[in-house]
Amino acid sequence: YEISKQQKGEEKKAEETGLMKIPLQEADHVIRQEQISAPVKLLAEEFKATSISSEIKMPSVDNGKYISPAYSPKSGKKFYEEYAKWAQGFGTYINKIAIADFPAGYRGVIATSDIKKDEIVLSFPKSFVITEDFWNKNPLVLKVDFSSLHLAEQHPLNMYFLMEMRNPESKWKHIFEGLPWDLSNFPIYFTEEEKSMLEGSSLLDEIKTHLQQMEEDYKKICSFVPEFAQYATLNEFIKVALTLASRTYAVYFSEGRRYAYLPFVEFFNDNGDQANLARDSDAETDLYVIKACRDIKAGEEIHVSYNFDNQFLTFLHYGYINEVRENDQ
Numbered sequence: 001y002e003i004s005k006q007q008k009g010e011e012k013k014a015e016e017t018g019l020m021k022i023p024l025q026e027a028d029h030v031i032r033q034e035q036i037s038a039p040v041k042l043l044a045e046e047f048k049a050t051s052i053s054s055e056i057k058m059p060s061v062d063n064g065k066y067i068s069p070a071y072s073p074k075s076g077k078k079f080y081e082e083y084a085k086w087a088q089g090f091g092t093y094i095n096k097i098a099i100a101d102f103p104a105g106y107r108g109v110i111a112t113s114d115i116k117k118d119e120i121v122l123s124f125p126k127s128f129v130i131t132e133d134f135w136n137k138n139p140l141v142l143k144v145d146f147s148s149l150h151l152a153e154q155h156p157l158n159m160y161f162l163m164e165m166r167n168p169e170s171k172w173k174h175i176f177e178g179l180p181w182d183l184s185n186f187p188i189y190f191t192e193e194e195k196s197m198l199e200g201s202s203l204l205d206e207i208k209t210h211l212q213q214m215e216e217d218y219k220k221i222c223s224f225v226p227e228f229a230q231y232a233t234l235n236e237f238i239k240v241a242l243t244l245a246s247r248t249y250a251v252y253f254s255e256g257r258r259y260a261y262l263p264f265v266e267f268f269n270d271n272g273d274q275a276n277l278a279r280d281s282d283a284e285t286d287l288y289v290i291k292a293c294r295d296i297k298a299g300e301e302i303h304v305s306y307n308f309d310n311q312f313l314t315f316l317h318y319g320y321i322n323e324v325r326e327n328d329q
Helices: 010-017 038-049 077-088 139-143 155-164 173-178 192-196 203-224 226-230 234-245 311-318
Strands: 097-101 107-111 120-125 248-253 256-261 277-282 287-292 301-304
Touching: 077 097, 077 173, 139 155, 155 203, 155 234, 203 226, 203 234, 203 311, 248 277, 277 301
Parallel strands: none
Antiparallel strands: 097 107, 107 301, 120 287, 248 256, 277 287
8 A cells, every 4th residue: 555655744654654665676566465453444544535536526517518719610512621631631531431410410421422342431640640750759749658648549539639729720620629629428527417317327437437437537738738727627638538538549550559539530420230331450551441341322320330249338438328339249
């Protein structure tokens, strides 16, 4: 059991109560039952009762909405055409597809002509994929030792985006304008009435745990880089983290695996086992390529698979259930 060195007087308190401290290398992530003293158990119960996640007060007035300091959300045919033209300027190949708003009230990608199986509908070079090649040039991001702090893989990207969002001349302005900043469909932002429908589900505990972890991560980052708090509050950090987590992928290029944000791909919706597209990165050409995995008719919506085989996780991280997923684990 390790006591935070930031809490003054805690070590003295531990000695007075008989709290046993176990070196991490000895514990090796497993604390044997006989090593846990009664005071530790009492403190554990006290911590559980005052969990950080229960203290997080998410703003109720914005209902999970976030507005970038330098950009306003955009949609509609004109913006989608501008976005596609912007992407093509970076070497993106767009074939027989277009971003569109659907009558049901959501946006996605539609086939503008008949597409044959194995036909490429979208490809772009590695230079247009947002990876550590970009955020590793940011001096504040470089100050944080993400590995030793055991921070989530996505947080360097979160920091990079939050700082870029305050730059009105950012290279990624079209991405910021196109992001869906209304996150009210995410379980974290459910109303009390909506949460009551989940009574009895462990999802409610998962939501609290998720919030607690993000708050702890935010505090760790700010402890290394205090000035980061000028770019984002805790609530802004959480909202951006949730938005980007649903739009990032592991890709493989010539140098190996990369955690990446893929422009344009963010507009593809999931359709589980019924996806009509397959996506892949080519390590030889350093291109990210998306092909049709069956014939697609003009006017048909284009879908990819988000590769979740667990409806529980799909609901927690994306805020929906896919009814056509056959291989739910």
